[in-house]
Amino acid sequence: MTRINLTVDGAKVADDVEPRMLLVQYLRERLGKTGTVIGCDTSNCGACTVHLDGTSVKSCNVLAVQADGGVVVTIEGLAATYDGGELHPVQEAFRECHGLQCGFCTPGMIMQSTALLEENPNPTEEEIRLGLEGNLCRCTGYHNIVKAVQHAAGQRSGSEQDAGAQA
Amino acid sequence: MTAVQDAPEGAEKEIGRARRRKEDGRLITGRTRWTDNLNLPGMLHLAMVRSPFAHARINSIDTTEAAEAPNVVAVLTGADLADSQGVCINAWPITPEQVTPTHLPIPTDRVAFAGEIVAVVVARSAAEARDAAELVDVDYEDLPAAIGLKAAVTDEVLAHPDLGTNKSAFWRFDSAEAGTGGDVDEAIAKAREDGIVVEREFRQQRLIPAFMEPRSVVVDPTGEQITVWSATQIPHILRFALAATTGVPESKIRVIAPDVGGGFGGKLQQTPEEMIAFAVARRLGKPVKYTETRSESLMSAHHGRDQWQTLTLAADKEGNVTGLKVELLADLGAYVAIVGGGVPVLGAFMFNAIYKFPAYQFNCQTVLTNTTWTDAYRGAGRPEATFGIERMMDELAAELGVDPLEVRERNWIKHEEFPFTTVAGLEYDSGNYEAATARAMEMFGYDELRAEQKRRREENDPVQLGIGVSTFTEMCGLAPSRVLGSLDYGAGGWEHASVRMLATGTVEVVTGASAHGQGHETAFSQIVADRLGVPFESVEVLHGDTQVAHRGLDTYGSRSLVVGGEALVRAADKVIERAKPFAAHLLEASEDDLTFSDGRFQVAGTDQGIGLTEVAAAAFTAHNLPDGAEPSIDAEATYDPVNFNYPHGTHLCAVEVDTETGAIKMRKYVCCDDIGNVINPLIVAGQVHGGLVQGIAQALWEEAVYDESGTLVSGSFVDYLVPTAADTVSFEVDHTTTPALTNSLGTKGVGEAGTIASTPAVVNAVVDAVRHLGVNDIQMPCTPERVWKAIQGAGDGGPDTQGAAMPHFEGDGVAGNQEQPGTASTEGAGA
Numbered sequence: 001m002t003r004i005n006l007t008v009d010g011a012k013v014a015d016d017v018e019p020r021m022l023l024v025q026y027l028r029e030r031l032g033k034t035g036t037v038i039g040c041d042t043s044n045c046g047a048c049t050v051h052l053d054g055t056s057v058k059s060c061n062v063l064a065v066q067a068d069g070g071v072v073v074t075i076e077g078l079a080a081t082y083d084g085g086e087l088h089p090v091q092e093a094f095r096e097c098h099g100l101q102c103g104f105c106t107p108g109m110i111m112q113s114t115a116l117l118e119e120n121p122n123p124t125e126e127e128i129r130l131g132l133e134g135n136l137c138r139c140t141g142y143h144n145i146v147k148a149v150q151h152a153a154g155q156r157s158g159s160e161q162d163a164g165a166q167a
Numbered sequence: 168m169t170a171v172q173d174a175p176e177g178a179e180k181e182i183g184r185a186r187r188r189k190e191d192g193r194l195i196t197g198r199t200r201w202t203d204n205l206n207l208p209g210m211l212h213l214a215m216v217r218s219p220f221a222h223a224r225i226n227s228i229d230t231t232e233a234a235e236a237p238n239v240v241a242v243l244t245g246a247d248l249a250d251s252q253g254v255c256i257n258a259w260p261i262t263p264e265q266v267t268p269t270h271l272p273i274p275t276d277r278v279a280f281a282g283e284i285v286a287v288v289v290a291r292s293a294a295e296a297r298d299a300a301e302l303v304d305v306d307y308e309d310l311p312a313a314i315g316l317k318a319a320v321t322d323e324v325l326a327h328p329d330l331g332t333n334k335s336a337f338w339r340f341d342s343a344e345a346g347t348g349g350d351v352d353e354a355i356a357k358a359r360e361d362g363i364v365v366e367r368e369f370r371q372q373r374l375i376p377a378f379m380e381p382r383s384v385v386v387d388p389t390g391e392q393i394t395v396w397s398a399t400q401i402p403h404i405l406r407f408a409l410a411a412t413t414g415v416p417e418s419k420i421r422v423i424a425p426d427v428g429g430g431f432g433g434k435l436q437q438t439p440e441e442m443i444a445f446a447v448a449r450r451l452g453k454p455v456k457y458t459e460t461r462s463e464s465l466m467s468a469h470h471g472r473d474q475w476q477t478l479t480l481a482a483d484k485e486g487n488v489t490g491l492k493v494e495l496l497a498d499l500g501a502y503v504a505i506v507g508g509g510v511p512v513l514g515a516f517m518f519n520a521i522y523k524f525p526a527y528q529f530n531c532q533t534v535l536t537n538t539t540w541t542d543a544y545r546g547a548g549r550p551e552a553t554f555g556i557e558r559m560m561d562e563l564a565a566e567l568g569v570d571p572l573e574v575r576e577r578n579w580i581k582h583e584e585f586p587f588t589t590v591a592g593l594e595y596d597s598g599n600y601e602a603a604t605a606r607a608m609e610m611f612g613y614d615e616l617r618a619e620q621k622r623r624r625e626e627n628d629p630v631q632l633g634i635g636v637s638t639f640t641e642m643c644g645l646a647p648s649r650v651l652g653s654l655d656y657g658a659g660g661w662e663h664a665s666v667r668m669l670a671t672g673t674v675e676v677v678t679g680a681s682a683h684g685q686g687h688e689t690a691f692s693q694i695v696a697d698r699l700g701v702p703f704e705s706v707e708v709l710h711g712d713t714q715v716a717h718r719g720l721d722t723y724g725s726r727s728l729v730v731g732g733e734a735l736v737r738a739a740d741k742v743i744e745r746a747k748p749f750a751a752h753l754l755e756a757s758e759d760d761l762t763f764s765d766g767r768f769q770v771a772g773t774d775q776g777i778g779l780t781e782v783a784a785a786a787f788t789a790h791n792l793p794d795g796a797e798p799s800i801d802a803e804a805t806y807d808p809v810n811f812n813y814p815h816g817t818h819l820c821a822v823e824v825d826t827e828t829g830a831i832k833m834r835k836y837v838c839c840d841d842i843g844n845v846i847n848p849l850i851v852a853g854q855v856h857g858g859l860v861q862g863i864a865q866a867l868w869e870e871a872v873y874d875e876s877g878t879l880v881s882g883s884f885v886d887y888l889v890p891t892a893a894d895t896v897s898f899e900v901d902h903t904t905t906p907a908l909t910n911s912l913g914t915k916g917v918g919e920a921g922t923i924a925s926t927p928a929v930v931n932a933v934v935d936a937v938r939h940l941g942v943n944d945i946q947m948p949c950t951p952e953r954v955w956k957a958i959q960g961a962g963d964g965g966p967d968t969q970g971a972a973m974p975h976f977e978g979d980g981v982a983g984n985q986e987q988p989g990t991a992s993t994e995g996a997g998a
């Protein structure tokens with residue numbers, strides 16, 4: 001067992017974990033952060049995507065011990081750590097554009113989309129598609145996911161005064 | 168929205184509005200209830216020990232070491248669980264003589280596919296269970312495996328030696344025998360004399376549904392009812408199967424499908440894993456959980472498609488089709504799944520598609536092999552049929568040298584000819600193929616693209632443009648119970664709904680349909696809001712729990728709206744009917760003078776009225792009701808559809824094919840589907856988009872590949888190519904509206920439309936791009952390698968076309984495209 005200390009969704013947490021424990025297992029099994037899900041075992045699907053120290057990572061591809069000292073944001077804390085609102089603009093955009101159906105890939109998609117827009121606030125459709133290549137969705141055919149990211153980008157560049165199109 | 172109790176008069180109708188989904192608030196914030204999220208006190212975790220062999224005798228299983236591993240509670244085999252494990256049922260024996268191997272969740276003596284479970288480890292954590300599963304020592308005696316349809320059908324190697332054959336069932340429909348049309352052999356003979364005969368063999372490769380949420384099951388045996396949470400599409404059918412095969416009374420079982428992350432038919436199953444979890448929980452008296460890994464899911468959750476189709480189409484010289492003969496081989500895998508044998512039979516009614524064929528014969532041989540079982544996958548039988556006929560119509564057009572849309576129009580049912588009884592015996596109630604096609608062509612810019620294609624051909628451009636056409640119809644809204652009965656299906660096809668009018672003005676709606684991503688909560692709320700005249704926000708839709716929705720037949724076959732929605736309409740209408748005498752009493756008026764609209768009963772010719780929710784409150788207090796009245800206006804309805812439901816559409820696809828590399832780039836995809844009246848256009852578009860990509864993926868990328876020993880080579884997301892955002896394009900989707908005549912709302916199913924139509928549209932486009940180079944087919948998935956080989960083969964006719972191009976029905980035995988026993992299904996993909 002190894003002691004880790006980290007910040008998850010704004011809260012400081014400390015635990016003894018097995019060295020082999022994955023970050024996603026730690027989030028789900030130890031912290032009850034079940035909003036982050038596991039969709040595969042080969043790091044292809046991206047359903048478990050979270051932010052670690054400001055960049056998106058597939059949390060099945062990070063050991064919990066590697067996150068020691070880090071700052072993790074999951075889908076559950078995305079809005080609160082952004083501006084304290086109920087929904088992050090990207091979450092709102094996914095709802096507005098019907099960018100989800102069963103919703104299983106959605107936490108990962110939203111986390112990846114958020115990171116994508118951080119890096120590139122005004123992406124082209126192709127840049128969006130390439131930026132989401134590591135996240136699989138089986139329901140939407142990606143059409144409305146791409147639209148949702150475009151919508152979120154437009155909201156951002158469209159109105160500087162307030163990022164939150166609150167629900 | 169204005170803050171009023173009842174919907175304001177003349178309020179915008181909910182039906183037809185692009186309402187944002189009620190479901191999304193939870194899903195976008197991670198406030199979800201996936202089965203794997205559940206954690207119960209004292210819960211134990213299961214890991215499955217799975218056979219690495221496709222076919223092997225189990226000589227012995229040594230569980231000693233595993234049982235001693237840390238925190239292991241039990242290691243159990245099939246012998247240990249014995250009768251308590253029940254059996255996986257086949258609900259649809261397609262013939263009385265069907266050969267159906269017994270499917271125990273854990274077999275005791277022999278495994279029949281790689282991935283079959285031979286033992287289960289129970290431990291305090293999932294990780295410890297999995298560690299210990301590695302320690303179970305199984306002594307297998309490898310047996311020869313029946314792999315590949317064409318090899319298996321010869322019975323040289325038997326998937327189940329005790330059965331003596333791999334041939335499970337032969338099912339035929341013949342229009343002459345049925346009295347729905349002429350004799351197909353006569354039509355073919357005549358066309359050989361003086362007409363056109365097109366003969367082709369197509370491969371429907373095996374696919375994996377690949378829902379995003381891996382299957383998971385939790386069983387809690389500690390309550391009065393044993394509670395089963397499962398990532399399933401069919402909680403009601405699962406409860407029935409658990410009770411019917413384990414002896415536990417149905418009333419002692421509660422099944423809950425909480426949030427379910429996609430299904431596409433893949434969760435329309437009673438699985439060994441569910442049966443095992445149920446048996447282990449009962450045996451140990453503790454809650455247990457099993458969640459599969461993705462690799463386990465790909466190798467053991469049922470697969471779809473997997474057919475060889477031999478098609479013979481007869482036409483006169485003008486291109487009027489005179490007959491179609493279909494001969495199918497369909498791979499069942501190792502067991503006949505819950506509706507496994509029936510899936511290809513659903514295609515029997517759809518090969519004639521939107522056309523007026525005078526003669527038709529459908530023959531289907533289902534075959535057992537030592538592979539993962541197959542069953543419903545989005546479209547279930549209808550994509551296979553649509554692919555077959557739409558490829559054939561393109562081949563006929565090529566033969567005639569006319570535009571593929573022209574040959575279709577020559578043969579399709581004209582809009583004024585509805586209702587139309589087809590050669591397969593179905594009555595299509597409505598449709599307008601001309602209108603949908605015209606709209607699709609307009610959106611596509613059909614003539615301009617044809618002109619560009621011509622230009623590129625003339626310029627000998629290395630990148631050629633192909634235009635693919637697919638029209639389709641499907642029978643959805645499964646299903647009239649009598650029809651199911653006539654096909655020997657083991658259950659009905661009705662659906663149930665109830666409406667509860669709560670005292671404070673809100674409404675609970677219970678449906679027996681079981682959503683797993685479709686948006687029922689939103690769409691059904693819209694229907695009820697309009698019907699009862701209550702605000703959309705006041706309606707709560709409850710589903711997926713046998714304790715709440717006590718009657719239901721679940722969600723598959725594009726049935727939820729057209730069957731479940733109709734049940735809901737009828738339940739809502741009953742509420743109004745029940746409320747009417749109460750309203751009359753409260754208004755001191757005659758029932759005959761009351762009208763109901765926008766949520767209010769109104770006394771005709773006066774300003775007197777009362778809201779439905781006020782009547783509900785009056786029914787709750789029951790202080791002032793008519794004498795002897797039962798104090799409730801709640802109502803329920805069970806609806807059995809009178810007919811299937813027939814959406815249709817025209818899909819057009821343009822691809823660019825690099826003739827030097829075989830690479831394919833999708834340039835444009837346009838579709839116009841007629842799905843009748845639309846409840847929520849946003850949800851409809853989403854269903855179409857997702858369906859399109861699944862169908863396109865069959866055409867271009869996905870294939871479940873087995874090697875000759877029966878190992879699934881494409882057993883992870885590294886090898887099974889579910890497309891990404893970067894592989895796909897944005898679509899142009901539109902609708903024409905010809906309301907269905909068999910339900911109150913005029914709706915048709917939409918869940919499977921995109922998948923059914925897109926596969927042939929894409930393959931037709933790819934073939935169209937290179938047809939001038941001598942290619943008339945490319946086996947799916949149309950990988951660059953296959954496309955390139957087809958071009959090369961057509962160019963020089965050399966031997967290197969083996970396995971890629973498809974020169975059909977060559978005289979000398981096995982044609983180049985045909986599956987060599989045990990090898991060819993692996994051709995070109997993954998291997």
